[in-house]
Amino acid sequence: MKYIIGIGGMTNGGKTTLTNKLVNAFPGCCVVHQDDFFKPQDQIPVGEDGFKQWDVMTSLDMEAMVNTVKAWLENPVKFARSHGIQVSPELEEPDSEEQTHILIVEGFLLYNYRPLIELFSHCYYIVVPYEECKRRRSTRKYTVPDPPGLFDGHVWPMYLKYRREMESSPVEVEYLDGLKTREQLFNQVYEAIRNMLNS
Ligand SMILES: Nc1ncnc2c1ncn2[C@@H]1O[C@H](COP(=O)(O)OP(=O)(O)O)[C@@H](O)[C@H]1O
Numbered sequence: 001m002k003y004i005i006g007i008g009g010m011t012n013g014g015k016t017t018l019t020n021k022l023v024n025a026f027p028g029c030c031v032v033h034q035d036d037f038f039k040p041q042d043q044i045p046v047g048e049d050g051f052k053q054w055d056v057m058t059s060l061d062m063e064a065m066v067n068t069v070k071a072w073l074e075n076p077v078k079f080a081r082s083h084g085i086q087v088s089p090e091l092e093e094p095d096s097e098e099q100t101h102i103l104i105v106e107g108f109l110l111y112n113y114r115p116l117i118e119l120f121s122h123c124y125y126i127v128v129p130y131e132e133c134k135r136r137r138s139t140r141k142y143t144v145p146d147p148p149g150l151f152d153g154h155v156w157p158m159y160l161k162y163r164r165e166m167e168s169s170p171v172e173v174e175y176l177d178g179l180k181t182r183e184q185l186f187n188q189v190y191e192a193i194r195n196m197l198n199s
């Protein structure tokens with residue numbers, strides 16, 4: 001069986017932190033980070049809000065991202081090997097179709113792109129309150145540093161827009177409280193995935 005778990009949610013909710021812990025906990029588990037699919041800076045236009053539009057769907061090459069997820073679905077063992085992930089001998093067996101394979105897909109805009117949504121076995125969405133999100137974001141170093149005012153002028157309004165859009169679509173997400181400790185979040189999701197694998 002193949003399982004694709006989405007770890008979505010707002011910027012600085014703790015997606016990458018949780019994802020790294022989960023990847024370490026499930027041997028052979030693969031990961032796709034949405035951040036790897038940002039288009040080059042010169043292809044990101046400036047919007048009416050006066051900021052480069054990093055937080056909109058078109059800033060990402062979603063087609064390439066979906067193709068990467070489909071490459072994993074096609075052959076998880078080959079995908080793992082080509083990404084330097086150690087594969088246990090049982091997973092290499094010719095009948096590895098009967099084995100359990102897990103892919104974690106992590107990112108801030110996972111649930112607004114239909115071709116990706118339909119691939120998920122389970123969708124998580126981490127949230128923290130505005131003040132905490134802004135505080136964490138202010139200490140974060142991105143490859144392109146945030147210009148002054150970006151959070152309130154672009155990041156937060158786009159977060160609200162896409163969250164509303166997601167909530168009025170048929171996608172079913174399970175919310176995670178990003179104010180919980182790293183360990184609490186890990187334990188909660190780890191146990192839930194274990195239960196899913198055993199059901
Ligand atoms: N559960 C948590 N409690 C407090 N701080 C956290 C927690 N998870 C992550 N962080 C911190 O918040 C910041 C953003 O975390 P990160 O995992 O990179 O978020 P995201 O991938 O959602 O943008 C980092 O400084 C990280 O150490």
Ligand SMILES: NC(=O)c1ccc[n+]([C@@H]2O[C@H](COP(=O)(O)O)[C@@H](O)[C@H]2O)c1
Pocket residue numbers: 010011012015016035038054055107108142143144155
């Ligand atoms: N990785 C990059 O190239 C890049 C560039 C500019 C902004 N960002 C920011 O990354 C954020 C999404 O990533 P996180 O969910 O990890 O915070 C977006 O809010 C976006 O503003 C990323």
